[in-house]
Amino acid sequence: AQKVTQAQTEISVVEKEDVTLDCVYETRDTTYYLFWYKQPPSGELVFLIRRNSFDEQNEISGRYSWNFQKSTSSFNFTITASQVVDSAVYFCALSEPFGTSYGKLTFGQGTILTVHP
């Protein structure tokens, strides 16, 4: 069975601080995809990034960066120089790309990030 664990329930930082959100996953599949979604107070889930299990290159997009380490089954997300607008719930998710559950996402419990001015 697949499982995603986000051990940090809530994180509070002051604007301009860097913050890392942890994600650890479990799967028996050798091919899988990892995702991060943002859920702002409005409630709609916003896609941030997708990473496949064969690509361990880290990725940077503006103030966002992701560190994928297959050896530790982790896919951590760092926000550099955080801003108040980054305040949201962040979800890490794992998907199965094949079989009857094609694309089904298994989500972690989410990390509530609050950035104070």
Added chain:
Amino acid sequence: GAGVSQTPSNKVTEKGKYVELRCDPISGHTALYWYRQSLGQGPEFLIYFQGTGAADDSGLPNDRFFAVRPEGSVSTLKIQRTERGDSAVYLCASSQGLAGGGSSEQFFGPGTRLTVL
């Protein structure tokens, strides 16, 4: 283009009543997913459609829950004899599915907040 839409945005009903929640996916997306998000939790998978057929309904909690997608586009999630424990936000997502390969991003709708009194 238009994103995923869901109606109603809010639904309040009494215990024991029947409700229908509607999802209108992005045009051309063959895959459609329903998830349920309880307060403080990550979304949990309910059912996946590829085209008109339910390819995986393993997440439906019991036989009071049923979903259809008769023409391969709009989907309706139906809940019979609602219970207070059914109160949650019901999210719908769509993706290119098989046509997009295993990494198809899921686009989420704004959700329907169901409250069972």
